[in-house]
Amino acid sequence: MNIPMLNLVGQYQSLKPEIDAAISEVMNSGAYINGSQVKEFEADMEQFLNVKHAIGVASGSDALVLSLHAMGIGKGDKVIVPTFTFFATAGAVTRMGATPVFADIDPETYNIDLNQVEDLLKKDKNIKAIIPVHLFGLPVDMRKLLALANKYNLIVIEDACQAINADIYYRDEKEKVRKKSEKSQVLKKAGTLGNTGCFSFFPSKNLGCFGDGGMIVTNDDKMAEKIRILRTHGSNPKYYHKVVGYNSRLDTIQAAILDVKLKYLNTWTQKRRAVAQKYNEIFEIAGLTQIVKFPKVAKGHVFHQYVIEIDNRDQLASYLKQEGIATAIYYPLPLHLQECFSTLGYQEGDLPAAEQAAKKVLALPIDPELTTDEITYIVNTIKDYIK
Secondary structure, eight states: BBSSSOOHHHHHHHHHHHHHHHHHHHHOOOSSSOOOOHHHHHHHHHHHTOOOOEEEEHHHHHHHHHHHHTTTTOTHHHHHHHHSOOTHHHHHHHHTTTEEEEEEETTOOOBBBBHHHHHHHHHOOOOEOOBBBGGGGOOHHHHHHHHHHHHHOEEEEOOOOOOOOEEEEEEEEEEEOOOOOOOEEEETTTSSSSSSEEOOTTTTTOOSSSOOOEEEEOOEEEEHHHHHTTTBBBBSSSSSSSOOOOOOOOOOOHOOOOOOHHHHHHHHHHHHHHHHHHHHHHHHHTTTTOOOOOOOOOOTOOSSSSSETTTHHHHHHHHHHHHHHHBBOOOOSGGGGGGGGGGOOOOTTTHHHHHHHHHHEEEEEETTTOHHHHHHHHHHHHHHOOO
16 A cells, blocks of 8 residues: 555646636736635634634734734743754744743643643743744643633733634633533634634645635734734835734735635545544554554544654654555654754753653544544554564
């Protein structure tokens, strides 16, 4: 078999008539920047996520930068970020002149360790914000995180770049049902509980375009206005610049493609969860549960990646490649040990859970259309390698 991580060509072929028609409409309109399709997609995302404002930008990385800028984060400020995530999370903090403060992860979820977060907050009063990353599609415990944010007066910028459509069962202290003393639990989407939420539409994401694209969502009217100004060179109206901003707009063609795909996101999410569940079942049948650590199919998880842990990870990846199975390593080196952050003074051993994960994690194919036969082949090939 030849099994890629994600079959993007197959996805396009299944939607070809709709996507081609959407692209053609843009091409014939001539409105390649800020065309009507951008506003249509933004409006559809507002409805999908149940937020007041969805603002298209050039990438998920830009979404983080513009959010930090709009919040006034800059030189002298510190921002907590997980060390085990894609570089853009910490890179955005540095680009604003602020300092990333790295936190370790919970080894079971790979998400930021909130107990360590509170320890950091107790020690350093210069920490102004936190960027929780819903890694691999699994939401952070936002109830606990928002309680910390309220206690320490923190700005919260959700990095939901890998977690579009992930569910968060959030207990809202302000809402009461049935009895005055009873607290209600409401369903929210990842990215909608912080001051802002950031999304990436990189092609391999659960909702991906045909290039770079991103989005910021917020329920704050003033924040939305700031971000809209910042994404267009800081101008409002055109050619009149209140601040120095960015050239960070979501292209009309990408918005049109994304709006087509958005209609299928719920179905794709259900299929990804089913693929993850099937992986787990077959790993158990194969008798590998003591050798391979695989993710739980937890509430809300959208499985942007299906990540296992195993000893001799690199050798296994080479073996699977020989057998036609693609894999990826997210991430081989934690951020606190990256050369560009060496001046911050972190040493190997400072954040051990992330360092251990970086040596063992391996992402397996997670295409929503992956068949039971393909999943069985992948697991049996891993079993053959172990033997």
